[in-house]
Amino acid sequence: MDNRLKKFYPDYLFEILLVCLFALEGALLLSYVFPPVTGSPVDFSRNFLPRPEWYFLALYQMFKYFPGNLAFIGVAVIPAVILFLVFALPFLEKTHSRRLRDRKFSAVAAAILLVSAAVLTVLSCF
Amino acid sequence: MEPAELVQASGSDKTRRDFLKTGILAVSGIISAAAVYPIIRLALHTTPPAPPVFVDAVLLSDMPEAGVRRIDLSLEKDGRPDARVFVKRTPDGNIIALSAVCSHLGCIVNYDRIKDQFVCPCHGGRYDGNGKNISGPPPAPLTRLPVRIAGAYIQVGIRKPPV
Amino acid sequence: MSNPFSIIDSRLNLSRHYRRIFERPLPEGVTYFYCLGGMALFFLIVLTFTGVVLSFYYIPSASEAYHSIRFIDSKLPGGWLMRALHVWAASGMVAAVMAHMLRVYITGSYKPPRELNWVVGATLFVLTMAFGFSGYLLPWDQKAYWATTVGTAMPSTIPLVGHFIMQLLRGGDDVSGITLLRFYVMHVYILPLVSIFLLWAHFHMIRRQGISGGL
Numbered sequence: 001m002d003n004r005l006k007k008f009y010p011d012y013l014f015e016i017l018l019v020c021l022f023a024l025e026g027a028l029l030l031s032y033v034f035p036p037v038t039g040s041p042v043d044f045s046r047n048f049l050p051r052p053e054w055y056f057l058a059l060y061q062m063f064k065y066f067p068g069n070l071a072f073i074g075v076a077v078i079p080a081v082i083l084f085l086v087f088a089l090p091f092l093e094k095t096h097s098r099r100l101r102d103r104k105f106s107a108v109a110a111a112i113l114l115v116s117a118a119v120l121t122v123l124s125c126f
Numbered sequence: 127m128e129p130a131e132l133v134q135a136s137g138s139d140k141t142r143r144d145f146l147k148t149g150i151l152a153v154s155g156i157i158s159a160a161a162v163y164p165i166i167r168l169a170l171h172t173t174p175p176a177p178p179v180f181v182d183a184v185l186l187s188d189m190p191e192a193g194v195r196r197i198d199l200s201l202e203k204d205g206r207p208d209a210r211v212f213v214k215r216t217p218d219g220n221i222i223a224l225s226a227v228c229s230h231l232g233c234i235v236n237y238d239r240i241k242d243q244f245v246c247p248c249h250g251g252r253y254d255g256n257g258k259n260i261s262g263p264p265p266a267p268l269t270r271l272p273v274r275i276a277g278a279y280i281q282v283g284i285r286k287p288p289v
Numbered sequence: 290m291s292n293p294f295s296i297i298d299s300r301l302n303l304s305r306h307y308r309r310i311f312e313r314p315l316p317e318g319v320t321y322f323y324c325l326g327g328m329a330l331f332f333l334i335v336l337t338f339t340g341v342v343l344s345f346y347y348i349p350s351a352s353e354a355y356h357s358i359r360f361i362d363s364k365l366p367g368g369w370l371m372r373a374l375h376v377w378a379a380s381g382m383v384a385a386v387m388a389h390m391l392r393v394y395i396t397g398s399y400k401p402p403r404e405l406n407w408v409v410g411a412t413l414f415v416l417t418m419a420f421g422f423s424g425y426l427l428p429w430d431q432k433a434y435w436a437t438t439v440g441t442a443m444p445s446t447i448p449l450v451g452h453f454i455m456q457l458l459r460g461g462d463d464v465s466g467i468t469l470l471r472f473y474v475m476h477v478y479i480l481p482l483v484s485i486f487l488l489w490a491h492f493h494m495i496r497r498q499g500i501s502g503g504l
Contacts, residue, residue, distance in 0.1 A: 006319055009311035016327035023328050027335065027381055031373035038362060039430035041355045045198040045210035045226070045234065049247055050435035053421050055383045063443060064249055067263040071446035087411050089394075090404035098397025098504055110394060173461040231442040232464075233435065248439065265446075287351070287465040 058117040061124035082113065178272055178283030183213055183223070185278055191215060194237050194255070196226075199284055209284045210234055211271060212244070216256070223273045223282040224257040229266040244268060310496060318503015325389035330488075332382035339375040340477070343368075347427065349473035351466030354429035379421055386417050398501040406494040409487050416484050423476040429469060437472070438464045 006012055052060050059079065066074035085092070093103050100107045181199045189195065194214040198207035210226035224244070226234045233248035243260070244253040252261045257268035272283035298304050346365060348357040361368035390410065393399055399407035426437040441464060445455035460467035 005314035005317070007312055007314055012315055012319060012323075015321060016324045016331075019321065019324040019328050020331040023331055023381060023385070024335065027332075027374055027377045030377045031370060034377075035369055035373040036376040038355075038358055038428055039432045042351075042429055042431060042434040043207060045207035046431070048234075048431045048435040050233075050432060050439050052436050052440060053383075053425060054380070055387075055418065055421060056440075064263075067249075068265055069446075071263060071265075071443075072448060072451065075443045076447045076451075083411075083415070087408055090399045090401070090407050093400075096400055098400050098501075100395060100397070103397070114391075170457065172456045172459075173465075173467055175462055232438040285463075287463060 054121065057124040058120035061120040085109075176286045178285055180272075180274060180276070180281040180283045182276075182279040183211065183282040184280050186275060186280055187278065189213070189215065189221065189280060193239075194242075196237060197282075199282060201284070201286055208286070211282050211284070212237060212257075212268075213273075213280060213282065214255070221273055221275075221280055222256075223271040225269040225271055225284075227269065228264060229259065229268065230262075230264040235268070313499070315500055316502025319500060320503065322392045323500070325385055325392055329382055329385035329389055332378045332385055333484075333488075335378040336375060336382060337481075339371045339378065342371045343375060344477060349427070349470055351429065351469055354427065354469060358428045358430075379424065383417055383421060386414050390414060396501065396504060400501075403494070403498055403501060406491060406498070409491050409494070413484065413487050413491065416480055416487070420476060420480050420484075423472040423480065426464075426469060426472045427476065434464060437468065441468070 051057075059074075062078065063071065063074045066072075089106070093106055095102050097103065179201060181201060183197050183199060184195055192215065194212050197211055197213055199209045199211060200206060201208045212224045212226060213221065214224075215221055226244075228235050228246040228248065228251055230246060230249060230251050233246050235244040235246045235251075235253065237243075238245050242255040244255075244257065245251070246262070246264065250262045251259065251264035253264065253268050254260050257270065259265070259267050274281050274283075343361060346357055346361050346368065348354060358372070361372055363369070393407065393410070422440065425440075426433045441455055441458045444458065445451045447454065456462065458468070458471070459465070460471050
């Protein structure tokens with residue numbers, strides 16, 4: 001067997017565990033420096049500006065651009081279309097080539113999706 | 127059994143097998159339906175809203191001729207508020223109560239005394255002085271709550287949470 | 290044959306089965322970017338352990354939830370750390386899953402014959418988000434309550450079925466103790482069960498099809 005080729009054990013597993021160790025250190029460090037804050041108990045009469053977790057901020061921000069009866073477009077239609085495209089990705093692309101340059105249309109669409117999600121997330125912070 | 131013998135299996139044996147295969151489908155279908163039906167029924171059940179409980183909101187004598195009073199109502203004696211309402215007198219002298227819950231996504235609206243408008247801090251929805259939605263995302267007016275006068279008090283009916 | 294493992298192995302033939310995974314050569318181009326999925330799994334393991342510990346003390350009721358969280362944070366030895374790790378590992382897992390998906394997209398690893406594994410992975414991504422959404426309500430503080438009020442009201446804007454979906458999520462017209470219990474059951478029973486099944490499918494497919502290497 002070709003000795004230059006990595007094996008799952010020990011080569012790949014060592015790399016994975018190393019990454020996991022850094023992940024654990026990171027989570028521990030963040031836990032010590034920024035432990036979660038428990039707010040005041042639920043008060044049905046007091047105003048509170050709710051903010052979702054960071055990974056829902058883009059969705060939350062997009063919702064603001066669809067007032068009144070159009071709200072469902074931001075809530076359901078756009079997320080459903082994006083989810084459909086993500087799920088169907090392997091069946092939508094015609095080429096079997098794995099290189100990005102052979103699937104330019106898909107790559108541009110993915111880049112637009114990522115950039116708009118990032119922009120919406122940043123916008124929601126203001 | 128040799129494959130040849132399998133093909134040669136008698137007709138009655140074949141119908142018996144077919145019957146058993148259909149039976150397995152039917153029986154597992156019945157068992158699954160019997161298991162899934164109550165789960166779905168319970169999951170789809172929604173607790174119906176409780177009838178309104180009238181709570182003393184403000185002394186009739188403390189109610190101004192014009193303007194809006196903001197009141198936090200409590201169902202329990204512990205004084206922890208369960209609902210925020212706005213009580214006001216209409217030009218024809220009636221007293222109305224508006225729930226502060228925004229019709230958009232359920233945030234608590236504030237009253238802007240200068241513009242005589244209710245403003246939602248979450249997405250900037252606006253209602254006029256009578257609770258009618260005039261701009262921004264809210265799809266409906268603020269909910270009017272039942273009001274009655276009991277002795278010296280104006281009472282407002284609010285709903286108790288189910289749990 | 291004195292070693293206990295070899296006694297078991299000689300009867301169940303375990304090592305031959307696993308040697309195939311452990312000693313199989315990997316394709317070229319497997320870099321550290323191929324560790325992101327493993328990182329997501331690792332965060333899931335951290336979340337399972339901290340989550341089980343938290344569930345020993347957390348009480349999913351409208352009157353007790355907030356106080357039990359306060360108890361975990363202030364009185365329970367090491368409780369605050371378990372909760373802090375649970376919160377940060379949750380964020381870490383979402384980030385790792387997103388990064389893993391991006392890596393799989395860039396290397397085109399979802400190309401035939403691995404289409405089905407992409408679909409399973411995308412479902413796991415949705416489940417991860419659902420874990421985050423359902424877990425956010427559980428502390429039952431102001432932030433949790435109002436964020437869930439807004440979050441569960443959003444589907445109600447969908448024509449025809451929206452109000453029904455909102456009631457299904459809330460178990461009524463308002464966010465109440467019933468909602469808290471529903472979210473708890475989602476977070477602790479339903480989502481983990483479905484996720485474990487899909488994760489098994491995810492890894493089983495990788496084992497059968499092998500890792501798709503670098504370009």
